[in-house]
Amino acid sequence: MNMLKAKPLKPINRNIIVKMDDRETETTGGIHLPEQSQITHTWGDVVAVSDQCEDFEVGDRAYVPLHVGTHMRIDRHDDVIIVDERKVLMREAAAQ
16 A cells, blocks of 8 residues: 555646546447557546636636647546646536
8 A cells, every 4th residue: 555645736827737538549330549549638627726727617627729738647547737727728617
């Protein structure tokens, strides 16, 4: 058992952290896609926001353009992007 617990990340400035949706590894017809052909989804869930963030809340969905932000892998499972909220193209508000 790992005794080190990861502290929650808190973005600064107007940044948000978005947990990206999983990549599709198969077509709807069942054909396996090689890694180079896998579609990188640009939709994800907002998991953290900075205190200066004006447009997003935790739980919102965000559409992040490809090649924007800083990509990270947390706990070897979750792909996240740290991105300035002004670079996000679309927002889907969390259900109230």
